[in-house]
Amino acid sequence: MRIITISREFGSGxxxxxxxxxxxxxxxxxxxxxxTEIAKRASLDENYVDSVLEKGAMNISITYSSTMSHxxxxxxxxxxxxxxxxxxxxxxxxxxxxVIVGRNADIILEQESPLKIFVHxxxxxxxxxxxxxxxxGEALTERQMKSKIKKIDKGRYNRHALLSAIPWGDKRGYNMxxxxxxxxxxxxxxxxAEFAKAxxxxx
Amino acid sequence: MRIITISREFGSGxxxxxxxxxxxxxxxxxxxxxxTEIAKRASLDENYVDSVLEKGAMNISITYSSTMSHxxxxxxxxxxxxxxxxxxxxxxxxxxxxVIVGRNADIILEQESPLKIFVHxxxxxxxxxxxxxxxxGEALTERQMKSKIKKIDKGRYNRHALLSAIPWGDKRGYNMxxxxxxxxxxxxxxxxAEFAKAxxxxx
Numbered sequence: 001m002r003i004i005t006i007s008r009e010f011g012s013g014x015x016x017x018x019x020x021x022x023x024x025x026x027x028x029x030x031x032x033x034x035x036t037e038i039a040k041r042a043s044l045d046e047n048y049v050d051s052v053l054e055k056g057a058m059n060i061s062i063t064y065s066s067t068m069s070h071x072x073x074x075x076x077x078x079x080x081x082x083x084x085x086x087x088x089x090x091x092x093x094x095x096x097x098x099v100i101v102g103r104n105a106d107i108i109l110e111q112e113s114p115l116k117i118f119v120h121x122x123x124x125x126x127x128x129x130x131x132x133x134x135x136x137g138e139a140l141t142e143r144q145m146k147s148k149i150k151k152i153d154k155g156r157y158n159r160h161a162l163l164s165a166i167p168w169g170d171k172r173g174y175n176m177x178x179x180x181x182x183x184x185x186x187x188x189x190x191x192x193a194e195f196a197k198a199x200x201x202x203x
Numbered sequence: 204m205r206i207i208t209i210s211r212e213f214g215s216g217x218x219x220x221x222x223x224x225x226x227x228x229x230x231x232x233x234x235x236x237x238x239t240e241i242a243k244r245a246s247l248d249e250n251y252v253d254s255v256l257e258k259g260a261m262n263i264s265i266t267y268s269s270t271m272s273h274x275x276x277x278x279x280x281x282x283x284x285x286x287x288x289x290x291x292x293x294x295x296x297x298x299x300x301x302v303i304v305g306r307n308a309d310i311i312l313e314q315e316s317p318l319k320i321f322v323h324x325x326x327x328x329x330x331x332x333x334x335x336x337x338x339x340g341e342a343l344t345e346r347q348m349k350s351k352i353k354k355i356d357k358g359r360y361n362r363h364a365l366l367s368a369i370p371w372g373d374k375r376g377y378n379m380x381x382x383x384x385x386x387x388x389x390x391x392x393x394x395x396a397e398f399a400k401a402x403x404x405x406x
Contacts (some may be wrong), residue, residue, distance in 0.1 A: 120374060171323060175287075176394075177380035187401035191379075194394035202390065 002027070002097040002200045003114035005106040007168065010152040011126030013185040014119035017178070018101040027198065028098040030089075037082050053085065053103075053159075063112050094107045102156070106173070107163040110153075115199040117192060118174040123149070125181040175199060205230070205300040206317035208309040210363075210371065213355040214329030216388040217322035218304050221383070223392045225302040228399065233295050241287045243377045243389040255281050256288065256306075257358055262386070309376070310366040315334060318402040321377040325354070328384040378402060 015031060022029035035053070039046040081195050092098060100109075106116045110137050121129070127145050129156020134140070140148065160168035163169065176195050178188060207224065211217020225232035238256070242249040257272060292311050303312075309319045324332070330348050337343075343351065353391060363371035374380050379398050381391060 066332050118374075122375065157210065171321075171372075171374045171380045171382065172325065174380075175375075175382045177374045179374065179378045182403065187405065188398070191394050191397035191401060195391070198386065198390035198394060202386065 001093065001112060002196075003093050003101045003105075003109055003112050004117065004196060005098060005109065005119050006101045007106055007112045007174070008102070008117060008119035008155075009121065009126060009169070010149045010156075011130045012121040013129055013180045014117075015101050016098045017119055017180070017188060020186060021196075022099040024189050025097070026100075028092070029095060029101075030092050030098055031101040034085060034088055034092070034100075034103055037088050038081060041088075042081070042084060042094065045082075049081055059141075067120070070121065084162055095125045102142050103165055104160055107160070115196050116174045116176075117195075118177045119167060119180060120169065121180045163201045185197050204296065204315060204402060205399070206296050206308075206312055206315050207302045207320065208312065208317045209302060209304045209322060210309055210319050210359075210377070211305065211322035212324065212329060212350045212372070213359075214333045215233075215322045215324040216332055216383045217320075219388045220320075220322055220391060220395065221302045221304040223389060224399075227392050228300070228302075229278075231295070231299060231301040232304075233292075233301055237288060237295070237303075237306060240291050244291075245284070245287060245302055248300050252284055255284050256362075268347055282301070307363055307366055312361070318399050319377040319379075321372060321374070321380045322383060323372065324378065324383045334390060 004018075004025075004027065006018040006021075007012050008017075018031070019029055024035065027135070035046055035049050035148060039049045042049070084178070085103060086108050088107050089100065089103060093100070093105075093109050093112060100114075105112060126149055127142060130149065131146055157168040164173065166173035176192070180188065207216050207221075207228075207230065209224075222232055223236070224230070238249055238252050240248070242252045245381040246250070260383075263285065288306060289311050292303065292306060292308050296303070296308075296312050296315060303317075309317060326349060329352055330345060333348055333352065360371040369376035379395070381395065383391065
């Protein structure tokens with residue numbers, strides 16, 4: 001089984017890189033599919049699953065609650081959704097070669113020796129990319145956009161810290177870090193594909 | 204002019220990667236040549252030039268001196284050697300496509316938009332590589348080897364900090380970070396060569 005995990009800063013183009021890489025290599029691609037599957041199995045609304053996953057489970061959801069029983073209920077749901085997510089990721093990975101974007105798949109699947117890629121870019125470049133792909137209704141100022149990017153990445157950092165001693169985005173935790181600043185994502189696919197060949201080709 | 208700079212942790216195989224990459228792309232390769240050239244021009248011994256460069260110039264050499272006049276003499280030599288090094292690196296880069304390993308060439312040549320690569324590995328892997336390539340006379344314990352690796356990289360970190368606000372080894376300062384842990388260096392050349400194509404091919 002060949003598994004490639006893509007961790008990425010928000011707005012760095014990591015998702016596009018992952019999708020294009022999967023197409024190039026003929027691998028399955030999983031991202032949003034994971035949330036959909038959790039929601040289906042647990043008979044929950046996708047947006048609810050999303051919001052629970054984004055709040056980073058236990059420790060973070062506490063700040064949103066005022067009564068102890070509420071805290072307990074949220075924690076219970078979050079823990080159960082996180083467990084379900086880990087189960088689904090393992091199941092998907094077992095199906096065959098794939099690229100998985102985000103969701104701490106690099107840590108969850110560690111024993112399968114995935115190729116671990118981290119995608120990042122400078123803030124200016126990320127803001128630009130976010131504007132380019134923003135829904136037409138979304139009208140954030142540059143300041144708000146920057147704040148949104150930082151907040152989302154802080155969440156990723158925190159959720160990663162629950163599972164691993166190496167911080168999210170620390171190069172030691174990845175085989176390759178790719179800086180997409182001023183680069184066209186499409187142009188980077190061959191380099192990552194060659195790295196994958198080297199990784200999966202080694203004995 | 205296409206310039207690739209390779210920064211690397213001691214023992215990570217960065218020099219070998221740089222050499223192989225230069226061969227693959229038909230680029231000139233500069234590493235040791237720079238020290239030889241400085242020594243020639245200044246009529247100094249290569250070992251002396253090396254030791255001055257390794258002590259990281261001014262601020263660091265002070266701790267090695269006891270009298271003020273000695274400090275001044277060392278600083279003077281170090282500053283002059285560093286200036287000479289910058290000049291030679293710029294001259295070499297102007298000659299044509301090249302790969303330059305170390306010596307802060309990434310910062311010195313920033314205005315030429317070099318492709319900046321950082322090569323790293325975990326400590327176990329670096330120690331192993333150092334043993335493999337050690338001269339037969341060199342007999343360090345594993346503990347001594349680890350200490351040597353850390354000391355050399357600390358020097359690189361310090362010398363880099365004299366020229367740049369982004370720390371040595373911080374992924375934000377490079378286009379690509381390559382983790383060579385458990386990898387054969389040779390197998391990584393195609394991936395870096397493809398990255399170079401993307402970098403030099405962009406408008």
